[in-house]
Amino acid sequence: MTSDTDARSDALAVMAGLTGPGGRFELAEDDVLGTRLPVFTHRHRALHEVLHESVRFADREYVVTADRRLTFAEHAAQVASLARVLREEHGVAKGDRVAIAAANSVEWIQTFWATVSIGAVVVGFNAWWSARELEYGIGHAAPSLVVADAKRAALLAGVEVPVLSVTEDIPRFATAYDDGPLPSVDVAEDNPAVILYTSGTSGRPKGAVHTHRNLLSVVEYHRLNDALLKALGEPLDPMDRVHLLALPLFHIAGLHNLVVPRLATGSKIALYEGAFDADAVLRMVERERITNWGAVPTMANRLLEHGDISGYDTSSLTAFSLASAPSSPRFKERLREQLPFAKDSLVDSYGLTESCTAIAVATSQDLAEAPGSLGRPVTGVQLEIRDPLGEVLPEGEEGEVCVRSAFNMLGYWDDEEATGNAIGEDRWLRTGDIGRLREGRLYLTTRRSDLIIRGGENVYPAEIEGVLSAHPDVMECIVLGAPHPDLGQEVAAVVVTRAGSAVTDEALRAYAVGELAYFKVPTRWRLTTESLPRNATGKVIRASVRP
Template identity: 70%
Template sequence: MTTGQMTDSTDPRAMARAVKEQLTGPGGPFELAEDDVLGSKLPVFTHRRRAMHELLAESVQHGDRDYIVTADSRLTFGEHAAQVASLARALREEYGVQPGDRVAIAAANSPEWIVTFWATVSIGAISVGYNAWWSARELAYGLQHATPTLVVADAKRAAQLEGSGVRVLTIEGDIPRLAGLHPDGPLPTSDVAEDDPAVILYTSGTSGRPKGATHSHRNLLSVAEYHRMNDALAAAFGDPTDPRDRTYLLVLPLFHIASLHNLAVPRLANGSKIALHTGAFDVDGVLRLIQDERVTNWGAVPTMANRLLAHGDLSSYDLSSLTAFSLASAPSSTAFQERLRNGLPFATNALVDSYGLTESSTAVSVATTADLKEDPGTLGYPIVGVQLEVRDAMDRPVPDGVEGEICVRSAYTMLGYWNDPAATAGAIGDDRWLHTGDLGIVREGRVRLSSRRSDLIIRGGENVYPAEVEGVLMEHPMVRECVVLGVPHEDLGQEVAAVVVTEAPLDAEQLGGFVGERLGHFKVPTQWRFTDRPLPRNATGKVIRREVAV
């Protein structure tokens, strides 16, 4: 049966299933077959690359096509490869970076961020993405935790690193210089294994310290192959667009999987263009970039989408090129999705939602436009290659429609948490099942989330774990007890609130400044309630959060 014959089916779901089976079945271009992954049999892409430098080498074929564009710069695939080759040689020869060494990036989004990433992973070193919103104290923790050989930082973060004792290369000066130092150098390679670490990205820690989710070459290359398969799937359904002619808007930080794993890496793999917005999120600047670069695809957090709605009339911009609009990184309600369809022309027939986490490297499940129409609030079906079970407190799978913890495993799942075997063992079993800590149900194959990790606050797409903020508050000598909660916010989705029991009078400005010196600004409570009454606790001494009023 040919693809053309399959697309004649009148049942869209059966047709999609048939097309996927042809693409991923025996002999298909994206054939999946079981193989050993860290001691477990998992479905893997048969025709996969084994190391990140292989993608870099293949990207040269796209030559003079644009890879990264900003409002005031352009970088072709050929230019990018040459810059990566030069920087990789400098990292090896001048700075002694060896396979397995960590090269950290502490910077806002820029083309140089991406060039540094590719140069690092292509020589077998590990790229560490530090959160650019971290305070100096959090950055110091990151240095101690990942022990990088050197740090690539922009001017703002470089100032925070003064006196740290670590070697710093600047985004604005050193990286452009080193990227042009060896203009005719060969592309880098390295003798790495598929399951060697390639990237460390930090996720806020439930116990108060950020954890370094460690992703392998296999993880990132599997994500790239998944995106290639989606391009093939679109073509099989009659989309005539050459994948290289698509332009993807990159607005979310590069220290997130949404931008790094699912944009920067796959775009290099398939020859499409990244329109990179630099600086703080600015509605007019983003809309201008969409218009000028004819952006076709945009993945936004709900806060960004909400700001588009609040902006009002968008008719002064030509947004006709935008045909794919997805929500990611934070939950969104069915009512909000309906507002987007009614208020944003490009969302009417293109809205997609998904569920994923840093530990999973990419989406766990995706809800298509048709899924959301048929089953509002769903997060769709698990993506190709993902095995998903909902389990009870005894770690047993539960029946269809029964709530439990969402557990997943796949070739996309992280290796574990860097330098934290206890946290790794708590999240991933010997059988490679990842316990997400998220509660949900599966009904007729579709995933629906009940609540994200207990107590997690998602503020504008950024994860804030109360334990981390509470730990800092308890360092203040006048704080006797405290609890940090998420409260609804029209623009951000949630904001951080704190109820504080004090030894002596304190005000929000004092305590907010104390927290702001130690944590990123997005973790600082914006709502406060001070009291001298003890917090309600259960028999084991834990605060009963549901009984606390902000």
């Protein structure tokens, strides 16, 4: 009988062969932006190369939805046509930004590939942003055009940037030309390819810039994982795996770690469209024989709330992972107890928009041996715990999680100060998260001190506080995260009203709805006339405020 220790030793030996000198996924140090970092030797240098290579999968299916099926060959041909229209008829050139403001769709994916394959930069706007937030994004990223669905297009009325329709323009452009050459462009590895927005402690969203190198490193990381499984005797060919995509495409989990690598591996994506519905998702698992599912804890919790799922055939699911938000050991235990497919397949991970992919992954073995850990750093990631002076701390001591790899973002778009605060000249990324290492595994203590993670969405209080403070009846306010059984956390606001004010929480909620994405609008309110507690320097003592 093989023990867990033996299994880990076998995996490490296989990994050493795959990544060592002469291995298919050889890792060797190379210069990356002035710093020596481990990189995959046998990698692509530009994203259009992945598109070109994908035609070898021909009639295999790349993306399927509830009512559409798109092969790799069809996808490549349609992207070629769309890229030609963008370049020749809309003047999109290398380095230009093309923003996408839309819910998940096949057209979102095709717009992505057409844009990056001509050297332009995809700007993935959060599909839940308000009109005000979209206006900020357009002003900040300065896209040459925006691709939007009907809901987002209505919020963009009056903008001076051309807006193309997801449902009308993109399908027409994708079939405008037949048998055209696949797009290509001369780009450097460290040229920008994608900008994804993440909230900042200053209260305004920051655009994390991801390069061709970043995304192609993620591709090799996933190809390596597939090769490792195959070498360890995984019965199902990685190409025959079916990956459920129910996470937003403006997140690294959906775009960088699913849509992009699967074009390189020849495996299928089952794209779930619309609001999450447990019954509809489970029916898709049945119908498409889905093998891999990456979910935020909120989705997993809704499966638990759905009750008995024995009426659904989930026997194909052999990989179920949690991402984008923290979850407790007890929650994971409930998943293993109540979801048959989670019993032996559940894994957890830790990553940031800035890191492009997972920083650390906790396997089923890690979760069993060390509940509460987030596992070990993934291949190619260097991780240190540092004190406030930047000194590396020994194992077991608590400090800031710092990481370095070829996956890490280039920086923040048009924000040198924020970039300098996050990434040093030696390319170490300061996450702002507090944790410790124990037996090589990462444990998080605090995830960005003030951060609220609501159903997988990052919410920074400063942005909401800025909006509420502009209301004439608000003297001061503080926004906090409060525990929520489904979402993990909900947004709570404590508002100090001006003397004589009769403002209500309903009125403040209505005001916030007009200024913020719905997931940022507080759902718990406490109005008071008492001043917020502050320390000697005038800062609010957050720990002393109850939601």
